[in-house]
Amino acid sequence: MTDQNNTPVVIVGAGPAGIGAAAVLVAAGLRPILLDEGRAPGGQGYRKSDPALGLNLAYAQEPEYKAIHALFERLRDKIDYRPETLAWSVDAGSVFTAFRGSVASEGIPFGRLILATGATDKVAPVPGWTLPGVYSLGGAQVLLKDQGCAIGQDVVFYGSSPLLYLAAWQYLEAGALKVTVLDTTPFSAKMKASAAIASVPKLLRQGLGLIARLRMRGITMRHGVTDMAIHGDGRVEGISYSWKGRRETRACDGVAIGHGLRSEIQLAELAGCGLAYNALFDQWQPVVDADGRGGSGVYLAGDGTRIGGAVAAELAGRIAASACLADLGHAVDAAEVAELKRRRDAHWRAQDGLARAFAWPRKGFAELPDATVLCRCENVTAGQVRGIAKTMTGIPDINRVKALSRCGMGRCQSRMCGLAAIEVAAAARGEAPANLTHYRAQPPIKPVAIPTSSQEVA
């Protein structure tokens, strides 16, 4: 048995949640290990653009963005920060890592573990989404911020997410030639949700301001788009979709797709945390108490546990680290933690509103053409998944659909297709999506190489 009080606290994820957690631990005199897959700190949304690109995007002027990066710089010497380090499994009190894709020979024993693994894009596949020139919405942002590239010269931002509008604006700011926004949620749903979003007034103000600016620039924005398809011979050449009862077509050379975010939950599952279906965000997430405790010695914070945005993530990181400190026997200021929770909860309420304003196109899954590829890795179609789901007897577990169809069995471990496959299978059976349970995580949670043999395992 390791001595939990003398073995370091390990944090996975250097986004706002992980940085917030590290700050609280450092203030209490601890020196946590902070593992992050990325080359630089900041996580997904607060990603720093390479100064050598000379890009000047407004998000980098936001006070919250500056504060997180400044906080990290103050912490850098006081923590054991390990960038480019993937945590690919958690087992028996150790985290197993890989540096630049190569497996480290030994695991890192932890006294306590804080998982701040964030989220990636939640995507509803459409016909043609495997064509070169189609990227996830987050991918379109990463290519811009990290690489100074637009995903085309005439880019359609399709899906439903506040980030659709933000990304479209960032593209315009950076000098992209043409952008169009196609949102699958009707405008009426946005009006209805605005009171909840106003739990954080700044969020509603920012959103409305963004839409007004896009409108002023003459950007086409459609709400309530259905039956989207991407066309092209070997690359994106155009799209078609239904809107207000008619079919529209449009030429374009890049498409970004995003329907919000999906939590990165694999490590939590491997660490023994329970998962529950969150019907508002249409996905399985770790079960935690109000302080982020997810199991014995395991704490969770940020988008990896509940989609809440960067500010909520940092607050949740601080709350989880405070719980960790309290459990280690440190004195914790209860009034301070209560205040952090009050602010976090307001952000959560606002995000719940956003989830209604930018909804997952549930109805669309039943209508997705049979030939549409769902699983990009194994090239499994919606029709194949339907066929298997319909004939399956007994408990309709998605892991059985996976075993029989290979959907979600590839190298991404269902990150891209999993939520959609559950919807397609559930619709084919007339079942509630939650009844199909979730794709089970398997180590390594991402492909890694064993250095001695250079053999890659996935």
Place this chain on the structure above:
Amino acid sequence: MMNRSQAQKQLQGKSVEAGGTLHRLCVRQSVPVTIYLDGSPIEARTGDSLLAAVMSAAARLRINEFDGSPRGGFCAMGACQDCWIWVEGRQRVRACTTLVEEGMRLSTTATVMGC
């Protein structure tokens, strides 16, 4: 320092750029390097990811094993695994999280490598 419109002009002159699906809005002020995709040279800069370097010059990064269709990556953040590409003399690498190195020789199809 080259500003953005100068950079764009400079890039528009390069025929190889016309083939890519990615559109460079600015060029990194760092050391130029040359990499090779299926034998053809691609100009890049240190700090560029393989994904950005290849897809701003070509319309594919790899060929899907099952139906032979071209693929060009998707998430750009190491999640979808749709950007694995062969580096000659090495194992496969994930193009969106691997940076260019001078003289790197890439292959969009595994068969070229005898694998």
